[in-house]
Amino acid sequence: MRLVDCQRGDRVMIVEIDAGCGAVLNLMQLGLVKGDTVELLQRSPLKGPLLVLHGDTEVAIGYRLAERILVEKS
Amino acid sequence: MNLVLVGQPYSGKSTIFNEVVGYKSLSTNAPGSTAEHTHGKIQLDGETVEVVDLPGIYSLQVSDDAGNPTVDHVLNAPADTVLVNVIDTSVLSRSLELTLQLMELGRPMVVALNMADEAQRKGIQIDTAGLSRIIGAPVIETVGIKGEGVSELFREACRAGRERIRPQVVPAPPPVECFIQELVRHLGQWNVPELFNHRYIAIKLIERDPILQKAIEPHLNPYGHKTIATLLQDLEAATGQRAEFLMSAVRHHLAFELFETVARVGIPQRRDIRRQLDAVLTHPVLGYVFLLVILAATFSLIFKVGSLVEPVFLDYFEQITGWLGDKLGGHALLHAVVVGLVSGIGGGIGIVIPYLLPFFVALAFLEDTGYLPRIAYLVDNLMHRIGLHGMSVVPIIMGYGCSVPGVLATRILKSRRDKLITATLTTLIPCSARMTIIFGLIGFFISMKAAILVYVFNLLLIGLVGLILSKIMPEESPGMIMEIPRYHLPEIKPLARKTWFRLKEFVVIAWPILIGGSVVLEVINHLGLTDPINSFLAPYTVGLLGFPAAVGITLIFGIMRKEMALVLLFAALGTSDVTSVMSLTQIFGYTFFVTFYVPCLATFAALAKELSWRSAIAITLITLAIVSVLTVLIRLLVPLFG
Numbered sequence: 001m002r003l004v005d006c007q008r009g010d011r012v013m014i015v016e017i018d019a020g021c022g023a024v025l026n027l028m029q030l031g032l033v034k035g036d037t038v039e040l041l042q043r044s045p046l047k048g049p050l051l052v053l054h055g056d057t058e059v060a061i062g063y064r065l066a067e068r069i070l071v072e073k074s
Numbered sequence: 075m076n077l078v079l080v081g082q083p084y085s086g087k088s089t090i091f092n093e094v095v096g097y098k099s100l101s102t103n104a105p106g107s108t109a110e111h112t113h114g115k116i117q118l119d120g121e122t123v124e125v126v127d128l129p130g131i132y133s134l135q136v137s138d139d140a141g142n143p144t145v146d147h148v149l150n151a152p153a154d155t156v157l158v159n160v161i162d163t164s165v166l167s168r169s170l171e172l173t174l175q176l177m178e179l180g181r182p183m184v185v186a187l188n189m190a191d192e193a194q195r196k197g198i199q200i201d202t203a204g205l206s207r208i209i210g211a212p213v214i215e216t217v218g219i220k221g222e223g224v225s226e227l228f229r230e231a232c233r234a235g236r237e238r239i240r241p242q243v244v245p246a247p248p249p250v251e252c253f254i255q256e257l258v259r260h261l262g263q264w265n266v267p268e269l270f271n272h273r274y275i276a277i278k279l280i281e282r283d284p285i286l287q288k289a290i291e292p293h294l295n296p297y298g299h300k301t302i303a304t305l306l307q308d309l310e311a312a313t314g315q316r317a318e319f320l321m322s323a324v325r326h327h328l329a330f331e332l333f334e335t336v337a338r339v340g341i342p343q344r345r346d347i348r349r350q351l352d353a354v355l356t357h358p359v360l361g362y363v364f365l366l367v368i369l370a371a372t373f374s375l376i377f378k379v380g381s382l383v384e385p386v387f388l389d390y391f392e393q394i395t396g397w398l399g400d401k402l403g404g405h406a407l408l409h410a411v412v413v414g415l416v417s418g419i420g421g422g423i424g425i426v427i428p429y430l431l432p433f434f435v436a437l438a439f440l441e442d443t444g445y446l447p448r449i450a451y452l453v454d455n456l457m458h459r460i461g462l463h464g465m466s467v468v469p470i471i472m473g474y475g476c477s478v479p480g481v482l483a484t485r486i487l488k489s490r491r492d493k494l495i496t497a498t499l500t501t502l503i504p505c506s507a508r509m510t511i512i513f514g515l516i517g518f519f520i521s522m523k524a525a526i527l528v529y530v531f532n533l534l535l536i537g538l539v540g541l542i543l544s545k546i547m548p549e550e551s552p553g554m555i556m557e558i559p560r561y562h563l564p565e566i567k568p569l570a571r572k573t574w575f576r577l578k579e580f581v582v583i584a585w586p587i588l589i590g591g592s593v594v595l596e597v598i599n600h601l602g603l604t605d606p607i608n609s610f611l612a613p614y615t616v617g618l619l620g621f622p623a624a625v626g627i628t629l630i631f632g633i634m635r636k637e638m639a640l641v642l643l644f645a646a647l648g649t650s651d652v653t654s655v656m657s658l659t660q661i662f663g664y665t666f667f668v669t670f671y672v673p674c675l676a677t678f679a680a681l682a683k684e685l686s687w688r689s690a691i692a693i694t695l696i697t698l699a700i701v702s703v704l705t706v707l708i709r710l711l712v713p714l715f716g
Contacts, residue, residue: 029322
């Protein structure tokens with residue numbers, strides 16, 4: 001399942017980030033890596049970014065990147 | 075001694091900085107870059123200490139060779155530097171990843187567990203003594219806003235500097251650590267100079283850091299290159315991960331382990347209402363309703379304040395000009411120069427105090443409450459359609475105040491392409507000076523509705539230009555990755571500082587050009603060059619755009635100072651009842667044209683400074699071409715609709 005397929009309020013574990021080097025590093029710098037659990041807080045309309053809660057940090061992730069983040073319900 | 079505050083964004087560095095340095099801070103451009111850092115001197119136990127506040131960073135690892143000014147500053151800081159790592163305690167685990175990187179540098183450092191009260195409310199308790207033991211550096215709990223622990227932090231920092239207390243080396247897990255050791259051994263054998271300690275160089279080599287690779291290039295022979303390449307390949311084979319991500323992943327796990335060791339997470343004292351706030355303010359529907367209401371309220375408040383205050387200043391400067399006319403009546407050229415000077419100074423004050431100051435206060439308020447990043451989140455999608463990102467909204471909103479700080483704010487964007495497109499669109503935003511033209515001409519002579527229509531039309535224009543530019547310069551971007559900070563009650567000092575820095579960009583760059591421009595214009599007038607200029611421009615202004623010939627000169631004036639075009643229009647037409655000499659279509663077309671045709675001279679200078687002369691010229695030509703076409707369309711189409 002991709003992050004974009006989740007519903008608001010879902011808590012999911014990141015299984016794979018299938019994106020370019022820069023994007024993976026940027027996510028890592030915000031503390032988001034494979035194996036972490038995030039909660040989907042908000043989706044914006046028309047393929048806008050998604051807002052996820054990771055630990056105590058809210059992170060906005062663009063739709064196209066969120067399409068390439070594979071997750072599993074935890 | 076030199077204390078450098080380093081921390082992740084929103085960790086409260088600047089609050090701590092303001093607490094110790096206060097208003098005595100200075101802002102300078104870091105050498106070779108445009109990003110600002112703030113520094114100031116303080117007296118501590120009889121010693122003068124330099125304190126530097128750097129823009130927040132998440133990591134010292136940079137993925138492109140453009141580098142990052144904060145990272146450069148940390149790496150190249152003088153030998154007597156102590157790093158003061160400020161951490162938002164409520165996101166300790168993540169923050170420790172930067173701490174571990176700073177420790178790799180092997181410089182004296184201290185750690186401030188800031189916002190300690192916030193963390194306690196969340197039920198997080200930290201064993202500070204334990205953390206200090208493990209990392210081998212003093213750790214102090216602070217509450218920056220209340221000033222708690224701040225003086226102790228700086229005392230400990232000085233002690234760490236005097237006693238050269240260096241942090242511990244935290245080893246990586248076995249396979250990776252072996253490779254680091256191996257690299258360190260080689261670096262020693264090859265006599266690679268210790269630009270940094272060899273362990274740090276080894277780690278950067280594993281990260282394939284482009285800047286460091288370049289720096290040690292001259293010290294490696296072909297054999298060295300080959301050895302490093304082979305080692306990295308082996309490392310990737312042994313760990314099954316790309317070397318670029320490896321150290322970051324290692325630090326992620328080390329930081330988490332460290333967090334588990336020193337932190338106890340209990341039950342939060344109370345539910346955080348701020349999260350409920352976000353359920354509304356970032357809501358897919360309600361979020362946009364609130365966005366419109368908040369922006370409309372902000373702008374109308376600024377406009378109200380401005381229109382109350384502005385006449386006071388204008389009257390005052392008109393009196394001065396009149397008085398000068400009496401005194402210097404005999405010396406016509408001197409009179410022209412002095413009147414130009416006075417009207418330039420007056421024009422600046424007439425923009426700054428009524429409009430720009432309230433605007434920047436409001437903007438800093440939106441920024442410091444944490445709402446601005448939410449605006450970026452909400453509009454990200456829309457901005458992508460015109461080839462931009464959510465963060466581009468910051469320069470664009472700022473452009474409604476003054477284009478100069480707006481253009482300079484494009485430095486927050488990463489790629490040159492984004493900067494270029496955002497800067498172009500920012501120059502097309504009607505700044506507060508242009509607002510006076512729109513409301514003074516269309517609002518006054520046609521209707522308020524028509525004036526609002528110009529703003530709507532302007533948004534469409536921006537959309538169109540954005541679309542065209544993003545077609546010319548397509549991009550492959552992964553999209554937004556941005557931390558959305560907690561809501562926060564703004565504090566006066568950082569807000570004042572931010573407002574002042576932005577205002578200064580207007581005062582230093584735009585104002586002198588404005589004053590110079592006014593003098594030139596008065597002299598042109600005095601020398602009687604108006605008519606030749608008008609007839610020179612006539613084929614364009616009359617033939618193509620359909621304006622009266624007399625407005626030609628006002629377009630030249632408009633390049634220097636946008637709002638001068640309005641004042642001069644009355645003079646050029648010989649009446650302030652514009653409707654008697656211009657049709658409504660002409661008024662509408664003229665206002666539209668004069669507002670957007672080219673960036674004013676000050677904005678042009680800002681574009682050249684932030685991008686390049688070539689880009690500034692290109693942007694000017696592009697906007698002139700597009701706006702000319704649209705004005706012709708207005709000329710042809712508006713009469714059809716009456």
